[in-house]
Amino acid sequence: MAESAPAGSGAAPRPSAPADDGMLRIRGGLGGLTFQFEEVLAGAAALDGLVRQLAAVEAEADAVRTDLFPFQADSYTSGSNAIIAAGEGSRALGRVREELGKLCSEVRASHREYEFTETRNSLLLRIGRFGPGYGPLWGLFGMPAMTTRDVVEDEAALASGRLALLLGLPAGLVRGTATPGGPPGVREVVRGVAAATGRAGLLPRPVRITGAETRQEQVDVSPAGLLSRAGAVGGTNGQIEVLRLDAGGRPAWVVVIPGTQLDGLPAGTNPFDAGGIAEGLGYGSAETTAAIRQALRAAGAEAGQPLAAVGYSQGGIHAMNLSQDRDFLAEFDLKFVLTAGSPVGGITPEPGISSLHLEHEQDWVPGADGLASPDTKERVTVTLTNALEVPPLADFGLGPGHQLGNYAAGADAVAASRDLSLRTSAAALAAVVGSGGAATITRFSLRREALPAQPGNPRADAPGPKPDSKPERKRERKRDGSLGGNTAGTPPRKAPV
Incomplete structure (x- = not known):
């Protein structure tokens, strides 16, 4: 954090927020507050170690002084001088040790003050967000105006608890919290809704590979280039893309996952439909992750070869869930995750995995899980x-x-x-994917297992007439317009989520 009155200027130092980098407001990484706090604590720990070493040397110097006592009679003058010198050395070491110990205490106290101030500011900001009376006056205190993303994040944090109570979910679920003392998390509510009667379509079902197509192509592995690939693969329903790159003479891999796709396939069979959102937010993308593992194996990825995951919107949820899936990480060496417009604040990657998350202050989707992405060294x-x-x-x-x-x-x-944070993040991505160039690209078609046949709700692939096969039913839907789907030759409608 910058200081508007630097040390030595004669004025009291006043912390101020770092300036935005053009249109970019950056949080986390090597330039983030959390890492700076960690560095302060690391410095205090190093001082503690030095204090312990000095204490040991001080004790040895005092032991030398004591050992000289029997020899004082052999030469009273020189013996006395030696004992005095050893004692003075021991006392000098003691003074240095005490000063370092005092400095260490002050460093820790400084850390506590900064941490308290940041916590207090966050609390005041939350009070301002939730208190309607603060709205017009908030700018008088120099606080930034609320953005669409902030409003949705805060409302989602509260709405999950309201939704749980409204749906009459079990008391144990209502008591489950996203944060200690807070409302139930969006993930808990998603699982509760999916488990409710009549919501079987939201429950995870197996996802399988139904086809693959491989080609050679020149690829741009910059963040913008990789996000563009997410848009391209999102143009075809139910597909992901696996890239094999030559990064410094060794194979490297990128898996690209699209956003939400609502039409174009039989209902419930596209793993990136609304059910994919529920699986990602509520169930850690378990079934989609299993299909991605299968796709990587089929493409030739092996253990120890670096991997990056890229996802837009819903795809970012699945990409980040890879970073906390221990079975996946035991097989593949995931090093970097790139997301855009994705609600991933509640997903915590395993140590050693770097991530870069792009959000827009007027995009409500990244705040839909009610949690901000943490400020850490690698995120x-x-x-x-x-x-x-x-x-x-x-x-x-x-x-x-x-x-x-x-x-x-x-x-x-x-x-x-x-x-600094962005340069470090870019270097982490480049360490995985190299500089780009020729790549082997395989697009895998994924399908979710259809719902089992039920009375009044036959499977889409079951033989025999369907409920909507009668002409009069079709006419009703056509007049209403709310139940229509894509017909052959009509491009699917995509609405990322």
Whole structure:
């Protein structure tokens, strides 16, 4: 954190927030507050070790002084001088040890003060967000205006508890919290809703590979280039992409996962439909992860070869879930995760995995899980603050802030930034994927197992007439318009989530 009155200026130091890097507001990484706090504590720990070493030397010096006592009579003058010198040395060491111990205590106290201040500021900000009376006056205190993303994050944190009570979920679920003392987490509520009667379509079901297509292509492995690939693979329903790269003479891999796809396949069989959101948020993407493992094996990935995962919107949830799936990590060496417009604040990767998360302050989707991405050394979150143009209603989707093109432009700004956290993150990605170039690309088609046949709800692939096969039912749906799906030759409608 910068200081508006640096030490030595004669004025009291006043912490101030770091300036934005153009349209980028950056949190986490080597330049983040958490890492700086960790460095302060690491310095205090190093001082503690030095104090212990000095105490040991001090004790040895005093032991030498004591051992000289029997020899004082042999030469009273020189013996006395030696005893006095050893004693003075021991006392000098003691004074240095005490000063270092005092310095160590002051460093720890400074850390506590900074931590308390940050916690207090976060609490005041939350009070301002939740208190309607604070709205018009909030700017008088120099606090930033609320953004769409912030509002949705805060409301999601509260709404999960309200939804749990409204649905009459078990008391144990309502008591489950996303944070100690807080409301039930979105993930707990998703599982409760999926388990409710009539919501079997939201429960995870096996996801399998049904086809694959391989080709050679020149690829751009910058963050913007990889996000563009997520948009391209999202144009075909139920597909992921696995890239095999030559990074410094060794194979490296990238798995690209698209956003939500609502149409184009028989209901419930696209692993990236609304059920995919439930699986990602509520169940850790277990079935989708199993299919990604199978795809990587089929593409030729082996243990010890570095891997990066890229996901847009829903795809970012699945990509981040790879980073905490121990079975997946036992098989593949995931090193980096890149997400854009994804609610991943509640997913904690295993140590050693770096991640970069792009959000826009006017995109509500990243706040949908009610949790902000943590500020850690290996995790960098970039909030885009650029002004947006409102697209035509037909292309509005989930709002202008959630458009993939907007995130690709943000990724270009990230690549051009000289911020320490972003440069370190870019280096971590480059260490995995190299500089790009020729790559072997395999697109895998994934399908979720259809729901089993039930009375009044036959499977889409079951033989015999379907409930909507009667002409009059079709006409009703056509007039209503709310139950329609894609017909042959009609491009699928994608609405990332």
